[in-house]
Amino acid sequence: MSEAPPTTPPTEAAPVHEGTATPRPTMSRKSVGASQRTAPDRFTPPEPPALEVRDLSVYYGKKMALSGVSMQIPVKKITALIGPSGCGKSTLLRSLNRMNDLIPGARITGAVDYHGHNLYGNSVDPVEVRRRIGMVFQKPNPFPKSIFENVAFGARVNGYKGDYNELVERSLRQAALWDEVKDDLKKSGLALSGGQQQRLCIARALAVEPEIILMDEPCSALDPIATLKIEELMRQLARDYTIVIVTHNMQQAARVSDYTGFFLAGEAAYGQLIEYGPTEEIFTTPMDPRTEDYITGRFG
């Protein structure tokens, strides 16, 4: 963290102690709250956020992938991250549970606060981070094991001492898969349809009792009906969990999320958070012309 960035960030980063706002002189309109706040954070969550990203930059080797992102991820809401390819949205998502640690040469500056602790602090165990902040990937990736073992796997690794039958049923019910598989729990997870496999992966993520679920284009490999089922499931899960989803499908972001952040790389070739706000506002009255151009298809 103390390492100097190899390239100079283009925006003047606000001091970390000042809170979330990173002034962006190019933003057009002011938002609520502190006077320095601009379009990227035009709302303040009503309760302490599930995650607070503070001036986060991510580098892959010498290349800056994401620059100076500050945003609050509200509790038990669905936050969608949208933007064109290469805009840094997946990079940000992976930073939220230290998945980037697994990529050689990846480094970050800034902080991601979770219950008041920086996830990138020295004493933090990344494995515990990933248990509390789970991830569901683009392509359903069940293990080549039974449905039951797929769900129980994480709990076994964590030395869970409770009732496995109860845990598996509860997780599968939460993932809206129980009724379809309850008679076939010994069947291989790989024998399920794509949509069922993705719900199995969600059940697997839920079984380790996370607080936050990160989803990286969870529906891009699914047909429209399976997609709608996952979206419906996300709305149900948002009663108990905080969800952050990266999606290329703007309609999906509009349908499913409470808040939307728009990212863009532009000329600079590193991603930036351009605008962040309530989904209904982002998709009806975006503040930044770049957001407008992207969501109306005038981009590029």
Next chain:
Amino acid sequence: MPREQFHRQIEALMDSVLEMGSMVDHAVDRAIQALLDRDPVMAQAVVRDDAALNAKNFECQNDCVHLLAQQAPMARDLRLIVSVTAIMTDLERMGDHAEGIARIVLMMQDEPLVKPLIDIPIMAGHARDMSRNAVQAFVDQDINAAFLVGSADDVVDRLYDQIYQDLIQVMIGDPSTIEPSTHLLWVAHNLERIADRATNIAERTVYSATGNLPQMDVSSY
């Protein structure tokens, strides 16, 4: 631009609004001309041609529904299409007011005028200007022009007040003029409503362009 076809469809919607605007303007013009000339044939034509306005409105509303369903528009495109549906409804109602004036002309037959037609044609001119300017402001997405339409409504309201007071005086002076006076009052009222609808279009223009819906209409009628 990745969505050229969609944006051409939006241009076509704007053309429909312009066309409807000009049909309405023509209807108001002919209705007032029928009044000035006491021409029942022209009045009949205005009544008959209202069906074309209704059909045009339905066709355009349908186009909007198709665009919403097929293109899932966002942001200004979404606001624009929703505004077109509201504006077409306003224009269709303005056409009904023109028809209303034509029907009054038919009712009046050749009853003598209780006062010379001076203020009503002036009022009609203002209402038509407002309507044309409102449609043009929308097509150009010009907020300043839209607000000018809103302030022009005050002139029409004042003229309506004037006509109202004059006709009341006529009726008080000679109760036998109550029916023909009421006919003219109805004409003036229809014109006042047309101007109000033009103000609605101006408000929708600001909404379409900015996302804010101002309240321009302070008319007391």
